[in-house]
Amino acid sequence: MISRLRVGGVRMCCLRLPSPAEAPPPFLIFCTTRLLTTSCSIKSKRQKVIVISGPTGAGKSRLALELAKRLNGEIISADSVQVYKGLDIGSAKPSLEDREEVPHHLVDILHPSEDYSVGKFYEDARQKTEEILLRGRVPIVTGGTGLYLRWFIYGKPDVPQASPEITLEVHSELAEFQRDGHWDAAVQLVVKAGDPGVESLAANDWYRLRRRLEILKSTGTSPSAFKVPYNSFKEKLESNGADLSDIHSSNSDPQKKDSNDLDYDFACFFLSTQRLDLYRSIDFRCEDMLLDDGILSESKWLLDLGLMPNSNSASRAIGYRQAMDFLLRAREEQGWSSSREFYRFLSEFQKASRNFAKRQLTWFRNEPIYNWINASRPMEDVLRFICDAYQDQSGNLKVPQSLCMDKDTTHPKEVRLLKAYRTQNRLFVSPEDCSSILDWVKRTQGEHTNAHSQVFEFSRPSHS
Structure with a gap:
């Protein structure tokens, strides 16, 4: 009565219903069902x-x-900006053609006026992972939002959800502060309530400030008091004698032993390149995002929705925040701007993007589960290695030396070159190069008034 089939490379258990003549006693059915349920549950937790x-x-x-494409996979985006509809250019969102060819999840799921949290990502991404596995396909989670990935891999803190009454109370308590822009005063209110940790929040991160006050009021305890699964994993790793600073991949024995406690058999890869090459690539990418009014058009749309720079998750995103500031300055001058103002905006955009990349490198350098891969190596070689790693059952597969990316960025020569780094634009060099953008700014921002706002009405921004 028990048959087996293979789905997506995973052996599955299933029941063949018996005919009435061969039906077993009810007790045997109950025991068999319990055995199969337990067995399949254990297997599913360790799927790759x-x-x-x-x-x-x-x-x-x-x-x-x-x-x-090679592994019959589906992609789950771990990008805090790609979740928003209409924010395509600044988030480097996969094209519609790519999304038709390969299913992408957690892309275009929210309006920019809505907030998205790491806790919500954890729930959404874990649900999508299970759905993909049930279809017999391979979940491929990709993105650069470090906290999203940390919670996804290790689990989220066991922090209780606030009651509707407490949520309403917190919103009412902080509403006036937010309306008047009194961020520092609101932070001090929460500090006095018993959570000094809010002083480390990014300015105007009202969502997280409200959430921390909700936890404080619900439990009487600061959120920092709750156990974080990632910290427990690190502590266990260190207690087993592993030096985190010496772990360059997930191949170390202590790492493999402790990763068996995770819900899935994670194969994690961090793609990077030399910092100088990365910085040049980022600078050019920022320029590309300005072509055909790209990110500026999307930022104009955010302003027309009634959002202000740094007021919520979408308007806090790198690129959009700087572009919104640039457009607001132009609106104050009835649409007039100068090449100097434009290059100031572009420089801020590029610098913020490079600094974000630097923070990402620092964050993932402390994540022992990732194998670091050199992005400058041939794509075919990288693909072949990851496919082999996915198929490998021994757990001993190591990144070949030809593909390895060194985590260490303290080499004296590289440090000197980084200190001397200066942006060298490819597209925007002279004042004349930005004339078409300034014309667009004058045309679209010159007679802007609040009457033109389409508050919280969704229509995709026009890139023209």
Whole structure:
């Protein structure tokens, strides 16, 4: 009565219903069902999930797409900006053609006026992972939002959800502060309530400020008091004698032993390149995002929705925040701007993007589960290695030396070159190069008034 079939390379158990003549006693059916349920549950928890991350501009989206084609995979985006409809250029969102060729999840799921949290990502991504596995396909999680991936891999803190009454109370308590822009005063209110940790929040991150006050009011305890699964994993790793600073991949014995406690058999890869090459790539990418009014048109749309720079998750995103500031300055001058103002905006955009990449490198350098891969190596070689890693059952597969990316960025020569780094634009060099953009700014921002706002009405921005 028990038959087996293979789905997506995973052996599955199923019941063949017996005919009435051969039906077993009810007790045997009950025991068999319990045995099968337990067995399948254990197997499903250790199914393989691929995670691909890397700093902005490293090429992780393209790698994930090609990998999904080879492994019959589906992609789950771990990008905090790609969740928003209409924010296509600034988030380097996969094209519609790519999404038709390979299913992508957690892309275009929210309006920019809505907030998205790491806890919500954890729930959504874990659900999508299970659905993909049930279809017999391979989940490939890709993105550069470090906290999203950390919670996805290790689990989320066991923090209780606030009651509707407490949520309403917190919103009412902080509403006036947010309306008047009194961020520092609101932070001090929560500090006095018992959570000094809010002082480390990014300015105007009202969503997280409200959430931390909700936890404080619900439990009487600061959120920092709750156990974090990632910290427990690190502590266990260190107690087993592993030096995290010496772990360059997930191949170390202590790492493999402790990763068996995770819900899935994670194969994690971090795609990067030399910092100088990465910075040049980022600078050029920022320029490309300005072509055909790309990110400026999307940022104009955010302003027309009634959003202000840094007021919520979408308007806080790198690129959009700087572009919105640039357009607001132009609106104050009835649409007039100068090449100097434009290059100031472009420089801020590029610098913020490079700094974000630097923070990503620092964050993932402390994540022992990732194998670091050199993004400058041939794509075919990288794809072949990851496919082999996915198929490998021994757990001893190591990144070949030809593909290895050194985590260490303290080499004296590289440090000197980084200190001397200066942006050298490819597209925008002279004042004349930005004339078409300034014409667009004058045409679209010159007579802007609040009466033109389409608050919270969704229509995709026009790139024209």
